[in-house]
Amino acid sequence: MRLKDKIAIVTGGASGIGKAISDLFAAEGAAVVLADKNEDAIPEAVESIKQAGGRASGSAVDVTQRDQLAEFMDKVVAQYGRIDILINNAGVSRYRPFATTTSEDWDIVLDVDLKGVFFCTQAVAPHMVRQNYGRVVNISSALGTGAAPHKTAGSPGGSAAYASAKAGVIMLTKTLARELGPSGVTVNCIAPGSFLTPFSASTRTPEEVQEHLQHRKSTVVLGRLGTLQELAAPVLFFASDDSSYVTGHTLFVDGGRSDRM
Template identity: 70%
Template sequence: MRLKDKVAIVTGGASGIGRAAIDLFASEGASVVIADINASAIEAAVGELRNAGHKAAGHMCDVTRREDTHEFMKMVHAEFGRIDVLVNNAGITRYRPFAEATSEDWDAVLGVDLKGVFFCSQAAAPFMRRQGYGRIVNISSALGTGAAPHNTAGSPGGSAAYASAKAGVIMLTKTLARELGPDGITVNCVAPGTFLTPISASNRTPDEVEEHLEHRRRNLLLRRVGTLDELASVILFFASDQASYVTGQTLSVDGGRSDRM
């Protein structure tokens, strides 16, 4: 078991990519902790994990609030005695045509997708430093590695806030790797391509989701959408000691996207 006796936190862990990572971490021997803002989803996920014989807990946490993230990490450490793995996965989108995007849209997306990564890492780092061990895995996006020509929300700049936040996550990963490496903490990043998750449909109709997926398939060398299990296995690699000599890196998990600039 690659995470035996480890304590692993996943933000946004009650659904989508986060839930896939939580399930895999639990099967690999970790005590798993879900941080999310959806109380009912947390309760359901924790119940399912415990019924399957896993050690699991969950707490509501607004990653955009520094005080919430610090209090959350203190609670986890008090309950489990250590924090070994943090996956910064919580994210939102606010796709708008470029000309119609508001300051509230911009602040909301960067607040969760970038500031939340900083706050959670900052809150977990002291515990990892004291134990001389830690694994931080940040979730970026293919949109953070290069602009795709496909219109989002009817505009080439419709994903401006999301893409900017996810590009920021990649650079934040590098700077945190420099900061925390001397303390035995690795910081790496995963940049997913096209996966069907709740966020995929958050700003699209069902027809728009299918059109989006079909466009992406045409520009993937593997000609298919990825599965969450495939993505979770890469997150596990960075979270485990298989990647003990890797830090500051971003790995694209995108089926070979050929449409980035």
């Protein structure tokens, strides 16, 4: 087991990508804390891990609330004695054409997708620095590396806010790797391509989802969408000691997005 007896926090851990990561980490021996704003989804997600023989607990957490995050990290340390791994996965999207993007659209995306990564890492860093060990993995996006057209391929609007936030996550990863590296903490990033998750349908009709997914298949060298397990596995690499000499790196897990190559 690559994470035997490690304590891991996964934000947005109760569904989609976060749940796949939580499941894999628990299977690899970690005690997983699912931190999610969707409080109703937490009990079922935790129970499914326990039913599979893993260790898990959950907590309702809003990654945009700095004071709440500091209290949450303190509680995890009080319960488990340490925090070894933080996966910054929580995210939202508001696809809007640039001309009609509102301040509210911009703020919610930047607050959750970028500021949330900063706040969560800032809250966990003192605990990791104190123990001279830590693994932080940030979830960015292929949209953080290149623009995509809007109102095409099942995308209802532009991605200015989302792409800006995810690009920021990549640069934040590099700067945090520099600051925390001397204290034994690695900070790396995953940039996913196209995966079918509840997130895919958050701003699309069922017809738009299918159009979007078919288009994305056509832009991928491997000719198919990825599975959540194929995304969780590279996250495990960064969270484990297999990557002990890797930091500040962004790994594209996108099946070879031809429009990004």
